[in-house]
Amino acid sequence: MAGNAQRKSLEPTVFRVDDAVEKDTLVGSHCAKCDRNYFPPRQWCAACFEPGCEEIELSREGTLSSFALVERKQEYCLVEAPYAFGEVRLPEGMLVYTTLNITSEVAANGQIRVYSTIDQDNFNVFKTGQRARLAPLVIKRADDGADIVAYSFDIVEGA
Amino acid sequence: MREVVVLGVGMHKFGRFPDETFEELTYPAISHALEDSGVPFKDIEVAFCGVVNSGLYDSRNVIQQFGWTGIPIHSMAQASGSSAAAFRVAYWTVASGLYDTALIVGYEKMARGFIPGTVMPGRSHLDVMGLDPIPARVALEMRKRLELYEEPIEAHAAYAVQSSENAALNPYAHYPVKRTAEEVLNSVVISDPLRLLMCCPTSDGAAAAIITSKEKAKQYGASRAITVAGWACGSPQAEDLFGGPGAFIGGDFKGGNLTRRMAGELYEKAGVGPKDIDVALVHDPFTMAAMVDIEALGFCPEGEGGRWILEGKTRVDGEIPINTDGGLLCKGHPMGPTGVSQVAEVVKQLRGEASNQVPNKPKVGLTHSSGAGMINMLVLKR
Ligand SMILES: [Zn+2]
Numbered sequence: 268m269a270g271n272a273q274r275k276s277l278e279p280t281v282f283r284v285d286d287a288v289e290k291d292t293l294v295g296s297h298c299a300k301c302d303r304n305y306f307p308p309r310q311w312c313a314a315c316f317e318p319g320c321e322e323i324e325l326s327r328e329g330t331l332s333s334f335a336l337v338e339r340k341q342e343y344c345l346v347e348a349p350y351a352f353g354e355v356r357l358p359e360g361m362l363v364y365t366t367l368n369i370t371s372e373v374a375a376n377g378q379i380r381v382y383s384t385i386d387q388d389n390f391n392v393f394k395t396g397q398r399a400r401l402a403p404l405v406i407k408r409a410d411d412g413a414d415i416v417a418y419s420f421d422i423v424e425g426a
Numbered sequence: 427m428r429e430v431v432v433l434g435v436g437m438h439k440f441g442r443f444p445d446e447t448f449e450e451l452t453y454p455a456i457s458h459a460l461e462d463s464g465v466p467f468k469d470i471e472v473a474f475c476g477v478v479n480s481g482l483y484d485s486r487n488v489i490q491q492f493g494w495t496g497i498p499i500h501s502m503a504q505a506s507g508s509s510a511a512a513f514r515v516a517y518w519t520v521a522s523g524l525y526d527t528a529l530i531v532g533y534e535k536m537a538r539g540f541i542p543g544t545v546m547p548g549r550s551h552l553d554v555m556g557l558d559p560i561p562a563r564v565a566l567e568m569r570k571r572l573e574l575y576e577e578p579i580e581a582h583a584a585y586a587v588q589s590s591e592n593a594a595l596n597p598y599a600h601y602p603v604k605r606t607a608e609e610v611l612n613s614v615v616i617s618d619p620l621r622l623l624m625c626c627p628t629s630d631g632a633a634a635a636i637i638t639s640k641e642k643a644k645q646y647g648a649s650r651a652i653t654v655a656g657w658a659c660g661s662p663q664a665e666d667l668f669g670g671p672g673a674f675i676g677g678d679f680k681g682g683n684l685t686r687r688m689a690g691e692l693y694e695k696a697g698v699g700p701k702d703i704d705v706a707l708v709h710d711p712f713t714m715a716a717m718v719d720i721e722a723l724g725f726c727p728e729g730e731g732g733r734w735i736l737e738g739k740t741r742v743d744g745e746i747p748i749n750t751d752g753g754l755l756c757k758g759h760p761m762g763p764t765g766v767s768q769v770a771e772v773v774k775q776l777r778g779e780a781s782n783q784v785p786n787k788p789k790v791g792l793t794h795s796s797g798a799g800m801i802n803m804l805v806l807k808r
Binding site: 277278281303305312313314332333334335336337338340341342343344345346348350352353354364365366387390395404406417418 | 543547548551552553554555556557558559562563565566567569570573615616617618619620664665667
């Protein structure tokens with residue numbers, strides 16, 4: 268079953284996958300001295316100029332601050348174009364660049380997600396200010412059969 | 427620090443020159459700058475090159491085709507701001523008294539298509555995940571402007587039209603072709619709402635300048651000298667990072683915070699304010715950048731950039747003429763020489779020798795360059 272396939276993060280320093288999809292998390296960092304948060308995580312606080320930032324798990328929901336349609340992908344990009352590109356503001360204060368999905372089906376404890384192909388027609392469902400929720404995007408299959416997963420965001424319809 | 431002047435400028439046309447070597451590209455730019463300045467090559471004491479895509483020996487070859495004088499030669503890469511950075515360091519060496527006379531040359535040969543993203547292609551997850559195309563990032567910021575300021579998209583078309591009209595008068599421009607608003611709005615959608623003709627092309631080209639101390643200039647063509655009245659440079663600070671995508675930010679187009687801060691420094695050093703600027707050459711790889719720039723430089727209130735452009739206030743005969751040479755958008759953007767090409771245009775404007783001359787004898791000009799998110803700016807005075 269695909270639902271039991273092993274999942275690995277494309278980049279564990281910024282995105283950690285869990286056995287349960289709903290526990291997948293973006294990794295940020297927090298400076299206790301000046302209370303600033305960062306994504307991607309950093310060791311040295313950009314404002315205190317000292318090391319000591321602590322890793323934190325970031326909120327899984329944020330607000331869509333802007334979006335664009337990418338018509339042609341760059342050479343090494345593993346996401347098929349056209350795709351939706353967006354910026355999500357998290358409650359911790361930072362903006363996260365992300366791909367955006369329109370989910371048509373979720374099954375098997377959230378592990379199997381079917382995303383609609385983005386095109387000029389359904390692209391107009393995106394609106395700034397919408398709520399967006401962290402969702403995994405299987406970006407490739409590793410040689411050992413594991414799903415290599417990247418972070419992405421779904422629009423929370425009707426929320 | 428002592429007073430420094432620009433004595434000469436020269437250009438190689440921006441465009442596509444696949445068969446030309448770096449020596450061939452730089453030869454007309456440097457030789458015109460030498461001729462324009464009246465400075466013999468043997469008097470050049472130090473040289474600075476601005477180039478991103480170069481080979482091991484190119485910086486030496488482009489300088490030494492004029493003679494093996496044994497001078498120090500430097501090469502600086504700072505993306506779109508490479509030769510603006512080279513100019514500023516050259517300025518430091520002359521202003522500090524280390525050298526009297528310096529040559530700055532920017533040159534580049536670029537691939538077609540979009541300027542690559544901000545990370546190493548194929549190596550960073552951002553690229554693999556499709557999160558690094560610069561035009562898409564620009565499209566995000568453009569959408570915010572359209573919504574937040576109720577900026578009409580026609581303002582972006584108007585800016586592209588204005589730039590094309592300016593470029594049509596510039597013999598060195600990559601695209602000296604007048605365009606209409608309809609052509610711009612109907613051009614290929616790159617990343618909605620961004621259209622192709624709202625983006626600069628990649629180009630080949632070269633630009634050179636010669637600077638010297640005010641004192642030394644008396645030996646040459648001092649009557650045509652243009653004074654460097656102020657400078658500012660810097661990289662983003664922590665406050666630019668909060669609420670932004672951090673280290674991944676690809677430029678200052680996200681609100682222009684760095685430009686705004688640098689402008690304060692620049693005006694203070696030069697003893698002028700935004701109202702004193704008669705002509706400005708600003709970093710405009712996308713129509714949106716011109717709007718962010720004129721707001722951040724204090725020419726117009728925040729959010730009004732688009733409407734100012736629509737009202738014609740940035741045209742050659744407007745309140746604050748910008749990018750009278752066509753800007754990056756239509757003159758072309760070869761990265762390496764772009765910064766010095768801005769200096770060349772302002773020098774010509776202040777001398778009254780520009781091909782698209784600002785009326786009423788402009789006295790004070792400004793250059794604003796952004797490269798890899800870092801800013802270099804100058805105030806030049808007649
Ligand atoms: Zn801190």
